[in-house]
Amino acid sequence: MKKILVIVVMAAMFVGLLAGCKPQAAQPVTLVFAKGDAVNLDPANVTDGESITVMNNIFDGLVRYKSGSTEVEPDLATSWETSLDGLVWTFHLREGVKFHDGTPFNADAVVFSLERQRDENHPFYQYGKWEYWSWCFGEIAKTEKVDDYTVKITLSKPFAPFLSTMAMFTAYIVSPTNAEQLKDNALSNPVGTGPFKFVEWVRGDHVTLEKNPDYWGEAPKIDRLIFKVIPDPSARFLALQKGEVQGIEFPNPDDLPKIESDPNLQVLTQPGLNVGYLAMNMGKDTPGFQAPFADVRVRQAINYAINKKDIVEHLYKGTAEVAKNPLPPTLWGYNDTVQDYEYNPDKAKELLKEAGYPNGFKTNLWAMPVSRPYMFDPIKIATAIQEDLRNVGIDAPIVTYDWGTYLDKTEAGEHAMCLLGWTMDYADPDNIIYVLLDQDAATVGSAGNVAFYRNSQIHEINMEAQQTSDFNKRVELYEQAQVLIHNDAPWVTLAHSKQIIVFNKNVSGFVLYPTGDYRFENTAIAAP
Incomplete structure (x- = not known):
């Protein structure tokens, strides 16, 4: 009986030791970036850079700029062609992509996203000012569905910068289902197909995004992205020094000598357009x-x-x-x-x-x-x-x-x-x-x-x-x-x-774009 008891006790201890050797669950990786506050969160209804920064990480367009450049490459469209007269553009869409709300991305979503800005009779035209549409997209006469994964955009006249404008945030594709459910409140609850999903926006304090586990592209390297609202440049730098944030935009030039001499910080800079x-x-x-x-x-x-x-x-x-x-x-x-x-x-x-x-x-x-x-x-x-x-x-x-x-x-x-x-x-x-x-x-x-x-x-x-x-x-x-x-x-x-961005030394993978876009899907934080 004693032998049996000893064996049972030893077995229990062995199991306990094995349990103690199990790797701990990885802690979520959060990056906090200090900037100004957004104005609203509908990509087609904003004109300010603070809002656009948030949009760039939630949404995708038909095309996008290659990392760090202004060269256009495929995004939600895998290919496209144009008519000889330059008036008709046909886009072939990526299949198998889902919005953050689980609904499918398809031609209907593209037509909805563009026509709500163009067509005054569209039921969602009333929910935005659509300034960029008149500034940059006025040549679009109509957007039509050819089939579930093909759309045709017809211009009223040739427009030389057309493909570049389609890489803009104004042409990001939004979830029609989310818009239908929330109407004008969709402005504060954005749903796209991008690398990060919207969690919350506390005006004047922060916007929180989380990693999209179903992202069609390469998975983000951080689990959570928080845009902390700190309007004053020197206050941003102070927050960076205290470890409250890992990155800041637009530092006060007076602070640059201290920033550049700090071995724990890195400065990213290039001429801005x-x-x-x-x-x-x-x-x-x-x-x-x-x-x-x-x-x-x-x-x-x-x-x-x-x-x-x-x-x-x-x-x-x-x-x-x-x-x-x-x-x-x-x-x-x-x-x-x-x-x-x-x-x-x-x-x-x-x-x-x-x-x-x-x-x-x-x-x-x-x-x-x-x-x-x-x-x-x-x-x-x-x-x-x-x-x-x-x-x-x-x-x-x-x-x-x-x-x-x-x-x-x-x-x-x-x-x-x-x-x-x-x-x-x-x-x-x-x-x-x-x-x-x-x-x-x-x-x-x-x-x-x-x-x-x-x-x-x-x-x-x-x-x-x-x-x-x-x-x-x-x-x-x-x-x-x-x-x-x-x-x-x-x-x-x-x-x-x-352009000047400052990060902690353990942050890597962030790339400056000539257009000043901030995209964080390739940004990583090394363990301390």
């Missing part, structure tokens, strides 16, 4: 219009009054270069022969006097409340501009609102002058010269052109450049446009800034 600018409201049909800005001499005077070199040197501190054109110098079509406005307060005063404002005038200067890739601290930059304007007799109190309200109000033309900027969605001059400076984009209430600058010559150039496939001709046209814009001076072009 962007521009930061001051827009002067020329729209007589807008609520914020003021008479001085209808006079080109006043707009040119303001260009002479602002010391851009000083702003870039002392506020951007090596993270940007002075802008003389709307297009960034790394983009094809950039016109380097344009001579920038020099800093010349006396010339500014002379022009103001000629225009009938010898003692200047009072106006307002709107400044963004959040740092952006093209402008890390808009309030500081506005303060510097305010002082330069004061020196030539222009009194411009600074006005600001929360980010979503700021965008709504500037699109409605409630400002006299406003600071804004642009990170390009596709590497084509059309994305700036048309989207930000054409009369088509100057619709009050949904303007991309917040200067409300309407020049018929610019419009004619844009129409010709969109419809020709002759690359050299397109370069020539956009060079002409930059001369006209410089002379008309609807903007003060301030700076083209570098």
Whole structure:
């Protein structure tokens, strides 16, 4: 009996030892990235980069940019072809893909996602402003289902950048079932086919995503992705130092020496396809219009009054270069022969006097409340501009609102002058010269052109450049446009800034895109 008892006890101990040797379940890997807050979470109904960053990790489009480039490659479409006249594009869709809600991706979802933005009679047209549709997709006449895995998109006229625009967030494919169930509330509960699934959005605090276990592509290397809302750049850096986050965007240039000397951090940087600018409201049909800005001499005077070199040197501190054109110098079509406005307060005063404002005038200067890739601290930059304007007799109190309200109000033309900027969605001059400076984009209430600058010559150039496939001709046209814009001076072009992202040393796999997109499916965190 004792022998039996001993054997039983020893067996129990052996089992216990084996149990103790079992590998522990892997802890979920979470990456926390600090940025500004989103405005909404419908990819077709946003214009701001903070929202787009979240969208890029939830949704897929028919095509996408290759990692780190602006070269288009297949995504939810595996192949495509176009008609000889460039008007009909046929896309062949990837089979076996499911949305995060378990419903199948197919041609019906593509038609739904695009037609809800185009067709005013579509039952979901009422749920969005669809600004980007008019800015970048207005040439689409209709989207049709050929069969379950083939769609045909017909254009009203040839559009040279079409395939590149289809890689944009506006053309991401959403779940029709989710939209049907939630109606306008789908804006805050996005369902796509991408590498991460939406979990929650606590406005002003964070957005949480989790790994999509059924993702059709390569599985993400992290289990959870949290976008922590920290609007202030220096506060982001402090959170990074404390270990509260593993990555930050747009660091304060003042913090860069400390960041670069910290052996536990890494800085990723490259030239950005962007521009930061001051827009002067020329729209007589807008609520914020003021008479001085209808006079080109006043707009040119303001260009002479602002010391851009000083702003870039002392506020951007090596993270940007002075802008003389709307297009960034790394983009094809950039016109380097344009001579920038020099800093010349006396010339500014002379022009103001000629225009009938010898003692200047009072106006307002709107400044963004959040740092952006093209402008890390808009309030500081506005303060510097305010002082330069004061020196030539222009009194411009600074006005600001929360980010979503700021965008709504500037699109409605409630400002006299406003600071804004642009990170390009596709590497084509059309994305700036048309989207930000054409009369088509100057619709009050949904303007991309917040200067409300309407020049018929610019419009004619844009129409010709969109419809020709002759690359050299397109370069020539956009060079002409930059001369006209410089002379008309609807903007003060301030700076083209570098993209700068900071991570802990144990983070790997993150790739910068020229368009400023953040995609985290290949990002990994090494064990400490």
